[in-house]
Amino acid sequence: MSSKRIALYILLLTTFVACSSAPITANRLSCDSIPEGAQRLIAAYPDHVVGYEDNMIIFSDGSRMIYDDGKKRTIDEMHLEQDVEEIFFQEYDKGVYPPPYGYDPGRYRCAAFYGKIYGNTREEVAQNLVYVNWCPKHGAQPVLFTKVAGAAEALQRVSDELDEYPELKEWVLNAQTFNWRTIQGMKRLSPHGYGIAIDLEAYRSHYWKWTYPRAEEHAVMKYHNTFNMKVVEIFERHGFIWGGRWYHFDTMHFEYRPEMNMPEYGIKATTPKVITAKKPDPKLERRFYYKVFKEHKHGNYEEQLRAEFYSRVFKTTYHE
Ligand SMILES: [Zn+2]
Secondary structure, eight states: HHHHHHHHHHHHHHHHHHHHOOOOOEEEEEEGGOOOOHHHHHHTTTTEEEEEEEEEEEEEEEEEEEOOOOOOOOHHHHHHHOOGGGGGGSSOTTTSOOTTOOOOOOOOOOOEEEEHHHHHHHHHTTTTTEEOOGGGGGGGOOOEEEEEEGGHHHHHHHHHHTTTOOOGHHHHSSEEEOOOOOOSSSSBBGGGTOOEEEEOOGGGGBHHHHSSTTTTTOOOOOOOOOOOHHHHHHHHTTEEGGGGGGSSSBTTTEEOOOTTTTTTTTTTOOOOOOOOOOOHHHHHHHHHHHHHHOOOOHHHHHHHHHHHHHHHHHHTTTTO
C-alpha cells in the first residue's frame, strides 16, 4: 500500500471508531468538525478525553485544554513547548525507513496533555504504577508501568507474545521503565517519567547522543540500528511507537502512544485493571548493572547507567 492509501485508511478507521464508540456528550459536534488529531485522542484515551468543542479538548473531569494555540513553532521551539495539535506534527509511518533527516514522529509530546493523563508530578505518576510480569518465560524481572489508559495491559500483551519466542530472550532480558528524569540534554520530562516507556538491552542499542556525543539537534548523522525487528513488530502491534523510527534514533526505546499508532492497535482502549506481579529481585538487578559497568565504560552512557543504577538500588524512584 502506498503511504497515501495508508494515511487514508488511518483517517477512515479513526473517523469510524471515533464516531461510533466514543461517548456522545452534549459538547460533541459532528465528526466533520473535529480535527483528526482530536478524534484520535478521543479514541485512544476514551476514559480521559471525552469530547471537543471550539478548539478545546474536553476531559472526563470537565476540564478543557486548548487544542491548537495558533502558534507556528520551529523545531527548537517545539522542544521547549508544544500544544496538543503538535503531537501529530509528523505521522508515525512504518513505511518511512530508515528515517530521513528531521523525521521524529511522536517525539514532540505536549507536556500539558500527557501530564493531565498520567500525572504532573512524580507522586501523581507513582500512584498509578503497577508491576507488569515482564517476560517470565525468558527469566526477566517484573517492571513498573502506569496502569492509566491501558498502558500496563498493553505492555503485558507485548510480554505475553515475546515470551513465546525463545530466540528473542537476548533482546528482552534487560529492561528499564519508570524513571522520573528529563530527556538527556533537555529540560523536558522523559516519557519514562510517565511510566509509559521501556528501554530494552540498552548496552547494545543505539542512541544518537551516544553515537555522536557532540551532535546538536540539527546535526546530520548516520542512522544506526541493530535491534531485532521481530521485537519491534510485536510492540508496534500493541500501540507502542519505537525510537528506531526517529532520525534521532533511540533503538532501545518503546513508548505507549496509541494515538500515534492506531490501526494495529484497533483503537479500543479497555478500562485498566490492576496487574499484579512480584517485585524485581534487587540482587539480580545489581549484578546486571555491575556487569554493564565493567564492560561498557564510555561517556554519557556511563553517566546514564549510573543514574539508573542508583535510582534502582536505592529505590528512589520506586512506588512501594
Ligand atoms: Zn527510553
